[in-house]
Amino acid sequence: MNPMATLPAGTNPPVATSFFFYLLAATMVIGGILVITRKNAIHSAMALITTLLAQAGLYLMLYAPFVAGVQIILYAGGIMVLFLFVIMLISLERAEKERQFNKQWLLGTVAAVALGGLFIAVYTTTTRGKMLFPEGRMTYGETQNTQQIAALLFDRSTGQYMFSFEIASLLLLVAIIGAVVMAKKRI
Amino acid sequence: MIQSFIQYVQSYLDSDKTPGGAGNIFWAIVYILLVFVGLSIAVIAMNWLERKILAHMQVRLGPMRVGPHGLLQPIADAIKLLLKEDIIPAEADAVVFWIAPFIVVLAAFTVFVVVPFGPTHAITDMNIGILFMLGVSSLSVLGIVTAGWASNSHYPLIGALRSSAQMVSYEVAMGLAVVSVILMTSLNATSTGTLSMIGIVQAQQAQAEWFIFKFFPLGLIGFGIFAIAMVAETNRAPFDLPEAESELTAGFHTEYSGFRWSLFFLAEYSAMIAVSSIAVTLWLGGWLRPFPNALAGATWDLVFSLFPGITFLLLAIMCFYNTARMPKHPLFKVQTIGLAGFGVVLGLIGLILFIPAVRVRVTDIFWFSAKVAGFMYLYIWYRGTFPRYRFDQLMKVGWKVLLPTGLALLILTAIVGMRTELWAQLQGVWRP
Numbered sequence: 380m381n382p383m384a385t386l387p388a389g390t391n392p393p394v395a396t397s398f399f400f401y402l403l404a405a406t407m408v409i410g411g412i413l414v415i416t417r418k419n420a421i422h423s424a425m426a427l428i429t430t431l432l433a434q435a436g437l438y439l440m441l442y443a444p445f446v447a448g449v450q451i452i453l454y455a456g457g458i459m460v461l462f463l464f465v466i467m468l469i470s471l472e473r474a475e476k477e478r479q480f481n482k483q484w485l486l487g488t489v490a491a492v493a494l495g496g497l498f499i500a501v502y503t504t505t506t507r508g509k510m511l512f513p514e515g516r517m518t519y520g521e522t523q524n525t526q527q528i529a530a531l532l533f534d535r536s537t538g539q540y541m542f543s544f545e546i547a548s549l550l551l552l553v554a555i556i557g558a559v560v561m562a563k564k565r566i
Numbered sequence: 567m568i569q570s571f572i573q574y575v576q577s578y579l580d581s582d583k584t585p586g587g588a589g590n591i592f593w594a595i596v597y598i599l600l601v602f603v604g605l606s607i608a609v610i611a612m613n614w615l616e617r618k619i620l621a622h623m624q625v626r627l628g629p630m631r632v633g634p635h636g637l638l639q640p641i642a643d644a645i646k647l648l649l650k651e652d653i654i655p656a657e658a659d660a661v662v663f664w665i666a667p668f669i670v671v672l673a674a675f676t677v678f679v680v681v682p683f684g685p686t687h688a689i690t691d692m693n694i695g696i697l698f699m700l701g702v703s704s705l706s707v708l709g710i711v712t713a714g715w716a717s718n719s720h721y722p723l724i725g726a727l728r729s730s731a732q733m734v735s736y737e738v739a740m741g742l743a744v745v746s747v748i749l750m751t752s753l754n755a756t757s758t759g760t761l762s763m764i765g766i767v768q769a770q771q772a773q774a775e776w777f778i779f780k781f782f783p784l785g786l787i788g789f790g791i792f793a794i795a796m797v798a799e800t801n802r803a804p805f806d807l808p809e810a811e812s813e814l815t816a817g818f819h820t821e822y823s824g825f826r827w828s829l830f831f832l833a834e835y836s837a838m839i840a841v842s843s844i845a846v847t848l849w850l851g852g853w854l855r856p857f858p859n860a861l862a863g864a865t866w867d868l869v870f871s872l873f874p875g876i877t878f879l880l881l882a883i884m885c886f887y888n889t890a891r892m893p894k895h896p897l898f899k900v901q902t903i904g905l906a907g908f909g910v911v912l913g914l915i916g917l918i919l920f921i922p923a924v925r926v927r928v929t930d931i932f933w934f935s936a937k938v939a940g941f942m943y944l945y946i947w948y949r950g951t952f953p954r955y956r957f958d959q960l961m962k963v964g965w966k967v968l969l970p971t972g973l974a975l976l977i978l979t980a981i982v983g984m985r986t987e988l989w990a991q992l993q994g995v996w997r998p
Contacts (some may be wrong), residue, residue, distance in 0.1 A: 421662065451701035451704075452704060456705055456707070463708065464731075467715050468727075526759070
């Protein structure tokens with residue numbers, strides 16, 4: 380099936396898609412490896428930021444600009460700044476002397492095999508006669524992405540995720556209150 | 567081959583889209599270069615203007631030696647900075663130290679991809695425009711934090727910690743003010759809301775009201791929150807604690823010298839221009855000319871479209887006036903000729919801007935730049951007027967004043983905007 384056929388009207392055809400996909404994917408994989416192999420925590424954090432930014436690029440390629448924007452603003456801009464903030468305040472000299480890897484070969488092998496098996500299963504098996512991955516693309520135009528997400532969340536007729544959205548925000552509130560309670564001795 | 571290329575270049579000229587929206591790579595590159603060059607010139611001009619205006623506010627002369635009235639001072643500064651030795655401290659983390667200025671510069675320049683200088687004069691128009699601008703400009707904190715840490719020195723580390731705490735705190739209030747504007751774009755029966763920078767200005771055009779005046783005083787309060795938060799966000803006086811020179815020497819860039827320091831300088835000023843253009847786009851009608859309602863009509867349109875030319879002619883006249891006032895001494899001969907030549911160039915630009923074909927294309931860029939320039943003057947004015955805040959006062963303003971006000975503003979905007987629907991619902995409850 381020609382992927383261009385599903386493009387909504389008024390959208391430009393994608394440019395050099397496979398090139399950018401491999402570029403971003405390679406950036407993510409290299410960044411991810413650097414995160415666990417660097418001894419210095421700041422270097423790890425910066426590699427993680429690179430990975431997250433490349434992931435935002437992948438979201439853009441999936442015609443989901445809103446998710447990409449939120450990825451940048453929340454993960455790369457917000458959470459990672461707090462990470463760096465905390466890492467700077469702890470003693471790096473002691474952290475560098477500590478053991479970096481846990482030698483848990485058995486568990487690691489099991490986890491790796493399970494994940495690899497899952498990937499292979501997803502690519503090969505068909506459930507009830509149809510592939511898990513639909514051919515072609517999502518039909519949401521990138522020009523309407525934000526509005527579509529809003530409709531999915533809040534619209535009176537099509538909105539179906541509002542309750543779960545609010546539940547998630549309640550979870551965050553619990554976490555915030557917990558942090559305040561733990562930090563302050565007397566409230 | 568050349569024919570088809572010329573056709574490709576010409577095919578864009580009739581379209582009513584941005585180069586990114588039309589998918590024309592040639593014009594996108596042209597626009598990127600234009601924005602980059604224009605931004606660099608604006609930063610150079612800001613450097614000179616800030617020193618001159620601050621000096622005049624303090625009854626001094628400011629730079630007077632290099633060129634007439636110090637006009638060539640920024641160029642002299644730039645040459646000095648480029649010739650300086652580039653020092654990396656011995657105990658510094660060299661790689662991170664090397665990367666940090668580039669992160670800041672990249673973040674500061676990338677946001678200009680979506681800044682709308684006119685309905686078609688933007689590099690591209692994204693569906694997530696304002697979200698993109700806020701997200702990418704928040705990445706510059708990373709550069710500042712890593713710069714402070716990599717210097718491996720106390721002043722930069724404290725400066726970087728202060729800076730990140732400050733920027734993270736004020737981002738919250740800033741975001742709330744921005745969201746209230748996004749609500750305003752959707753509170754119109756004819757249109758759905760939008761995050762696109764061009765869409766926000768078009769919503770103001772369609773509602774025949776700049777958002778600073780909408781739901782008075784709600785729009786004004788939102789603008790006020792943003793105007794305070796943006797000064798803190800760019801680390802400028804009176805919120806310039808990260809580089810408080812009396813306590814921290816120069817804050818996070820104490821250990822930087824030469825070219826790398828000038829990158830921080832460039833990033834700071836282009837970030838100032840970027841947040842100013844967010845404020846202009848969201849509240850002050852972007853590229854729209856002033857008084858769209860009171861002074862409407864074709865005649866006024868013509869009058870307002872003459873403004874760019876008149877501005878340049880006025881600048882030229884100022885140049886000639888000062889040429890006549892130059893000391894009549896042989897030593898000042900070169901400077902006098904130079905200033906007169908500068909005046910001639912400005913006058914010629916002014917005359918070119920009167921040509922109808924140019925005028926139509928340039929008016930919107932002019933009004934956008936003029937509004938941004940107003941904000942840049944405000945930045946200098948703040949610096950000349952206000953004493954620096956203490957850090958606890960800064961945090962108090964951010965969390966205890968701006969944040970609650972922003973939250974209340976958001977809820978009130980939603981209520982006022984949906985008042986007819988709410989009223990109908992209430993009546994439905996009372997009379998089922």
